[in-house]
Amino acid sequence: MKGAIKKPELQKRLTEYIKTIVVEKKLQINNMIIHRDGRWCPSEISALQQTIKKSKEEKNLPENFIKKYCRDCYFKHSGIMTRLSAL
Numbered sequence: 001m002k003g004a005i006k007k008p009e010l011q012k013r014l015t016e017y018i019k020t021i022v023v024e025k026k027l028q029i030n031n032m033i034i035h036r037d038g039r040w041c042p043s044e045i046s047a048l049q050q051t052i053k054k055s056k057e058e059k060n061l062p063e064n065f066i067k068k069y070c071r072d073c074y075f076k077h078s079g080i081m082t083r084l085s086a087l
Contacts (some may be wrong), residue, residue, distance in 0.1 A: 003038055007046065010048065011047045011051045016053070022060045030066070031065065031066040032063065032066070
């Protein structure tokens, strides 16, 4: 799909975000909202799901972790925008 973020790149970026918050800053992420500039591609959704599953297995995310994907959100800048909520 045109404009899709490659699965390995998306997994790498999300894993880095999670580890920065959890490992380096020693905070817990309870929920995450991920905005995509355009439509989510099936490969992107798969990448997010696999990364979240792996992060839960590695105990970087709690079992009751909540994720939400915002479809068709448009921003000035292309790419993805991630907001992690750490409490």
